[in-house]
Amino acid sequence: MSLIIRSLSYTHPDNEQLFNNLSLNIASGDKAALVGINGVGKSTLLKMLAGAMQPGSGEIITPEKPWYIPQHLGEYDRYTVGRALGIDQKLKALQAILAGDPDPQHFTDLDDDWEIEQKVSQALKKWGLEHLSTDQLLGGLSGGQKTKIFLASIDLHQPELILLDEPSNHLDTQTRSKLYQLIEQSKATILVVSHDRALLNLMNKTLELSKKGIEVYGGNFEFYQQQKLEKVNALHAQLNEQAKTLKQTEKKARDVAYQRQKQEQRGKSAGQSNSLPRIIAGGLKSKSERSTAKVLDAQNEKITGLQEHMQETRSQIQQYQVLKINITASEMHHGKLLIDAQAINFGYTLPLLQQTISFQLRSGERMQVEGANGSGKSTLLKVVTGELQPMQGNYSSSDFSYLYLDQDYAMIKADLSIYEQIQEYNSIGLQEHEIRALLVHSQFDAAAFDRKCAGLSGGEKMKLALCCLSVSNLKPDLLILDEPTNNLDLKSLEVLTAAIKNYEGTLLVISHDAYFISEIGINSHLNLS
Known part of the structure; x- marks a missing residue:
């Protein structure tokens, strides 16, 4: 099924x-x-295509919802x-029919889908x-469970046109694989x-999608x-060519300026000599100077234009950088034992793990904690930070400092402004103009x-958090x-x-995020599943 957008x-x-447009x-x-930067309108566009929002003008053409x-x-x-799942009316109709209610509306609602209960069971x-x-x-379910319910609805209804907004956000590795398989096998x-990026x-x-419109890559x-x-x-090559042309033009302008200077000197000499009448010598001087000045003005105008073009090219390059x-x-030597955990289990009221785990973490190591949603990964981090004590086993750690960055970047305070937030971490004593320059950079x-930081997107919070770290002594x-x-x-x-790499x-x-993990140099794994 095709999807057409016209002048939206x-x-x-x-x-x-x-x-x-x-x-x-x-x-x-x-x-x-x-794709596109946060705030450019990707989710808004998807809502319009789904009929959940109305555009100001334009047309969306699709054969079905x-x-x-x-x-x-x-x-x-x-x-x-x-x-x-979009099947509640069918289930009610089936249950009513099986209970002996002959109302024709129930048969209409069921639409001959007598195996709907089995289909739902298989999808779940x-x-x-x-x-x-x-x-x-759904109110009592996790974000991942809610997402999986809606993905199961695709299996049930087999729609011909599917719109997905960040479908893998709350999914663990195993469920992401199922999502990838669904997309690969779908004919929709x-x-x-x-x-x-794997998706x-x-x-x-x-x-x-950008402020300029939509650019399609095949x-x-x-x-x-x-x-x-x-x-x-290509932009770098263009910038190099512009720089060469600018250099040549500046040289030509210098040559013309030197030529003009010599003409002025010759004009003075001619004016002082008696070889030509003064009116003729003055006329020749004026004509020559006007011609040289015209060439010089043209060269200077060309230089200004080239400088503007180079600035535009640099701006375009900066967008991609x-x-x-x-x-x-820290300057801690690599190999120092930071954490030694032997046969530990942990939780708040009952142990989370089906079996105990043992692991060591040494300085310089880059470890990924793996496991399905709900397996205890984030709870383990609370053990590492000292917020929670293990219920079983032997756990010891050396004295180390840590920095914790979560998906919400909780170190960013909602009630502070962007400038106030970074100033709170400014332990290296940057002046106001230096902080402002850092933020612009x-x-x-x-x-x-x-x-206020409360209105920042996830990406903005992340960049601000990294800025805070760069101006601190942490x-x-x-x-x-x-x-x-x-x-x-x-x-x-x-x-x-x-930054992490x-x-x-x-x-x-x-x-x-398998793509992220592959790029940051992970060299050890701890699996909780």
């Missing part, structure tokens, strides 16, 4: 224009990724599992939800918003990255320094990351990945 525009109630054609069977799974599922907390089992009742409310037309690599089209995420790299290389923010590691708008012995890639756009992900200290990380 949308303006926020505060008169900020989000889209203007967007047009796009997604062919039947295409699997397309919609898309099957839409939004990013935030809290609005469905009062739904039952059956209603979220596939996603590890066989313990759930169709009468259960799929449009997905995601920062999950993006399953797409055959990448659509980049391949997956790796193809998209390669195309962007080629663009950057990854912001570099360094996290300083970190891609914060200078006009927004007084903006040199953590251990960096702890708990799902740090959630809520980040692709550009912010690149910033975080580069260059961090030379000890690392303990929980992440289901």
Whole structure:
């Protein structure tokens, strides 16, 4: 099933224009990724395509209503599992018929789907939800469980057009694999918003949404990255050519200026001699000077134009460059034993693990904690930080400093402004103008320094957190990351990945993002499942 967008525009109630004249054609069977920085309008566009929001103008053409799974599922907390699956009316009709109610409406609602209960059971089992009742409310379920229920609805209904907004955000590694398999095997037309690069690599089209519109790349995420790299290389080559031309033009301008100076000197000499009448000598001098001045003005105008073009090229290159923010590691020698855990188990009221675990963590090590959702990964981090004591086994740790970054970047205080937040960590004594320069370098708008941190996106919080670390004297012995890639756009992900990759200290990380894990130099694994 195809999806066509014609001249779509949308303006926020505060008169900020989000889209203007967007047009796009997604062919039947295409699997397309919609990418772009946070705040550019990816989720808003998906809502419009799903019919959950109305555009200001333009047209959306699709033969039937898309099957839409939004990013935030809290609005469905009062739904039952059956209603979220879209089969509650069928189940009620089947139960009424089996109870002997002959009302024709029940048969209409059931639509000859006599095996609906078995289908629901199979769909829930596939996603590890066989313990759930169709009468259960979504409000008491985790984010991952809610997402899996909506993914199970795809198996039940087999829609021809699917819209997915960050579908892998709350999923563990095992469930992500099932999602990838669903997408690979589906014959439907799929449009997905995601920062999950493994998922993006399953797409055959990448659509980049920006303030300029939508640019279509005819391949997956790796193809998209390669195309962007080629663009950057072309821009660098263009900048080099512009620099050469500028150098030649500046030389020519200097030569013309020197020629003019010599003409002026010759003119003075001619004027002082008696070989030519004064009026003729003056006329020749004036004509020659005007000609040289005209050439010089043209060269200077060309120089100004070249400088402007070079500045524009540099700005374009900067858009593609990854912001570099360094996290300083401690000077602790590698190999020191930081944690020694032997046959431990932990929890709040009852032990979480089915069997005890043993592990050691030494300085310089980069360890990933693995396991399904609910297996105790985040709880283990509380043991490591000393917030929780093991219930069983022997646990010892040396004296070490740590820095904890979670998916919500809790070190950022909602009631502070951007400037106040970074000032709180400014233990190296940067002056106000230096802090402001750092924030501008970190891609914060200078006009927004007084903006409250409560309104920051995930990517902005991450960049601000890294800025705070860069102006502090904090040199953590251990960096702890708990799902740090959630809520980040692709550009912010690149910033975080580069910072963690260059961090030379000890690392303990929980992440289901296989692409992120592959890039940050993990050298040991602890599996809790």
